[in-house]
Amino acid sequence: MFFGLFLPLLFGTIVLLLFVGSVDWFGTLFGRQPIRGRWWMWIAVALVAAPIALRLAGIDFGGYDVRVIALTFASGLLIGLTEEVLTRGIAVKLLRDAGYREVAVAVISSAIFALLHATNILSGQPVLTVLATVGFAFGFGMMMYLVLRATGNLVWPILLHALTDPTTFLATGGIDVAHGDQNTLIGLAGPFNLVSVVFALVALFLIRGRVKAIDPAPTMPEDGKA
Numbered sequence: 001m002f003f004g005l006f007l008p009l010l011f012g013t014i015v016l017l018l019f020v021g022s023v024d025w026f027g028t029l030f031g032r033q034p035i036r037g038r039w040w041m042w043i044a045v046a047l048v049a050a051p052i053a054l055r056l057a058g059i060d061f062g063g064y065d066v067r068v069i070a071l072t073f074a075s076g077l078l079i080g081l082t083e084e085v086l087t088r089g090i091a092v093k094l095l096r097d098a099g100y101r102e103v104a105v106a107v108i109s110s111a112i113f114a115l116l117h118a119t120n121i122l123s124g125q126p127v128l129t130v131l132a133t134v135g136f137a138f139g140f141g142m143m144m145y146l147v148l149r150a151t152g153n154l155v156w157p158i159l160l161h162a163l164t165d166p167t168t169f170l171a172t173g174g175i176d177v178a179h180g181d182q183n184t185l186i187g188l189a190g191p192f193n194l195v196s197v198v199f200a201l202v203a204l205f206l207i208r209g210r211v212k213a214i215d216p217a218p219t220m221p222e223d224g225k226a
Contacts, residue, residue, distance in 0.1 A: 001071050009078040016082050020090070029089040030154050034211045035102065037149035044146035044203070047196045048160050051189035055167035058185030064170065072166040080162030087113040087141060088148050088157050096211040102149075103207040110141030110200075139197030140164075146203060 020026055061069060091109040100108070114137040121130045144157040151157075171186045 001068065001075075006071055006075050006078070009075055009082070013078045013082050016085060020085065025090070025093070028093060029085065033148065033152045034096070035149070035209050037146075037152060038206075038208075040206065041146045041150035041203075044143045044196075044199065045150050045156075045160075047192060047199060048143050048147060048164065051192040052160065052163045052167055054185045054189040055171040056163075058183045058189070059167065059170045060183075061170075069170070072169055073162075076164075076166030076169075077162040079165050080158045080160075083113065083116065084144065084154060084158045084161050087116075088144055089154050092145070092148070099210070099212075102209045102211070103204065106142060106145045106207055107204065110138050110145060113141035113144075114138035136193065136197065139200040142200035142203060143196050146200075 020029065087109050091112050092105055095105040095108055114134045117133050117137040118130060120133060121127065125133075144161060147157045147160060148154060171189070
């Protein structure tokens, strides 16, 4: 788990953060969002946070080696950091700079996030399983966009994403595998996946606004004076 999962994630995280630093985007990505969220977007925050809380309360942590728990949460943090910086950070910034409306920003950035999970087919997963994962990933990506808008800061999607993956893994064995010995709390967390996807689709019709596009090459006056 350390060599096959954690170390590759750590390497990828370092490379991504070095890139962000090289273009001096840390302040932009982790600063206050340039467009305010709407009150209803906080529903997305609740829908994402609720199953995390249920799984944390329902997981039998005593059934795992402490090293497995530590590596699972550490890996989850790296996954949340890299995927959110890439899709809700870099992708959202580039789309906004290009002048796209926020609904397009939400859809395209979520589609990029979903397509990242299409690579699971290379590991031999069945096509239908991969398609279901991609569909869920799109809905989850939309929820993370709404969390970004509601909270106004990229840190919160990172943290919620970082807790979603490891708690799902420890509670059920992952999205594609479910154990039959789930307790009541973990069972209650399951339906939130469907509710979140439905809410994300409804949100497509409610998202409004646009961040003013950035002119990459301001024109000079005809006399050459600034």
